[in-house]
Amino acid sequence: MNNPHNVLLFGITRDLVGQNRLAVQLPDNSRVADLMTVLHQQYPTLAGIQSILVAVNSEYADADQILSPTDEIALIPPVSGG
Numbered sequence: 001m002n003n004p005h006n007v008l009l010f011g012i013t014r015d016l017v018g019q020n021r022l023a024v025q026l027p028d029n030s031r032v033a034d035l036m037t038v039l040h041q042q043y044p045t046l047a048g049i050q051s052i053l054v055a056v057n058s059e060y061a062d063a064d065q066i067l068s069p070t071d072e073i074a075l076i077p078p079v080s081g082g
Contacts, residue, residue, distance in 0.1 A: 002025040005073060007021065007022045009021065011077040012049060013049065024038055024039065029066055031065060036054070046075075052075055053075075056073055058072070060076075
């Protein structure tokens, strides 16, 4: 069964997608890697960004972390400093 997962976007990820929040349909027991695959298919420009971090419930997540529809998911782009 597919459930919507809310994804918050920041920085360049927000600029490339054109909005600050997405609802992404994913099957049950999807992982962070599955989410990123779907996002790269829907928004190919995101695939060009190196080092996007994914946070789940305010904690950095590994690619194999299982996602729940109630999770707060955020894409954290790389930060450049000067």
